[in-house]
Amino acid sequence: MANLEDSFLADLEDLSDNDNENLDEDNGDAENMEEDVNGDLADIEALNYDDLDSVSKLQKTQRYTDVMKKVEDALEKGSDMSIQNQAMVLEDDPEYQLIVECNTLSVDIENEIVIIHNFIRDKYRLKFPELESLVHHPIDYARVVKKIGNEVDLTLVDLEGLLPSAIIMVVSVTASTTSGKPLPENTLQKTIEACDRALTLDASKKKVLDFVESRMGYIAPNLSAIVGSAVAAKLMGTAGGLTSLAKMPACNV
Template structure:
């Protein structure tokens, strides 16, 4: 019945018309079905259908190729420019020599770097000027210099990372395990410059460069390392890279000192909470006051945090991740058990103060001092001991009449369950003066 409803029977001369096939395709399919009455025609039916589908697909591809011939000239020009840009980028990458330090590190030779450092040195020698609150912050040239200094400090940090990778790749042949023991780039550069090509680290004094525990681990690891002495040329490149990284670190400190000396004018509320030094470091790492104001407090909390390597020691006494906020006076004066709470409070209030300073809401710093006082009160509140438990006096005997316990269905059921029945009374009954009959059965 279903074959009759569908209009197609295995004994019918042709297949039903399909909306997916064109009229010509339907005619070919009908002819193939007519031929399919014999066994050879049945075998040819799938082949003919595939042939018609292939023809339709080829026709569609021809139409697409015809459309591609009419591409506008502007699109062709854009595609040509894109290909030229890609080829130029690949050419620059191929021309870059990773064995040459000057081709890897180019920041110190840029005119922008030289100009900003010259202005910073002149400003540090001249001293701090009287701030001019009459003009807007964006029009003040000193503020523009501070913004440039914040951007430059981020660029210096990135350049130090690039030089650190260069030093690590060259010194890996001498001491491959050192990069997993000393993570900070400046510390790594100092240690590499101190060790040099020396294979016996007992002759090298690393005191003052690393903690005592890390020095011990480095010495033990160096005694079993598989590294070999570097050639003189590679060693010279590595030492030059270390010197360049240390010079960049000194320039970064100069920039931060300049920003710190102007923090009372640029960010008075943030300086009132954290102090000028910590506020300048936060601004330098974040990339400016506006960037710091847009940053969430959870990210402000870890700005400047170093990756700590315990070298197999216990993590029970290790400190949580905290950056420049640990250098503040509030954090240092807080007991260790409450420092996590204090760090979160400092991060949240510092973000609010940075937003006030970014909008020039209060140039007197009163908002920052109020926020600092609020942090202190919350920490002091946390340090207060819990209230002592007051002794509860005993009640006066028979001072109040006994309360009648309420009865109910549960109480009645319980009394009925444990009540002495008449049968139990008769079972335990004994007459006076009459001997009891007993048996030992």
């Protein structure tokens, strides 16, 4: 009987020790989690979202500069280069590699424009908070913001050619009753700079797409004939190259 009692007490002591160990582990995990959260908050606070360069960095990368330089050179050479490569375009051909790089860069440019659009919207919301619900496209929004600036009376601002007539009328009427206030000069300058950067990126994206589309007829003539060069370029870019696209099951396309 004594042995049974001793065994029972020993089991209770083991359970108590295990509970203490688990409690210590839980406390340790909680402390580590708290440290991680505090560290993440510190990282977030360290970011300066008031500075455009801290959120938009693509244009300053060497890859962006190199690809755009190659694209501009290729567009200047025009059709001569295309005719030269019309017989065969291999995947180790420099121009084909440039097309693959262009497809990747165009996606990066789109993402960068979205980031800049959010930056512009956050700044200009103080001046014209209703505008973001009236003009949804990031590039149209950037053009309109740059055109309006700090102007209070939109009858003095010519938005013709930037927006459809119906939208211009709605924007003008809404601006007359907006609760927004003119931006400080420093904030306005940063906002206009962001607009210029978004428009520059959009122009770069058009150059990239023009180059890729001009070469798709020689790289994937059958696909281009069926869906058009623009769609063919997007399909190849999404797939990661011509070979990857050719190996992709039809159900995934």
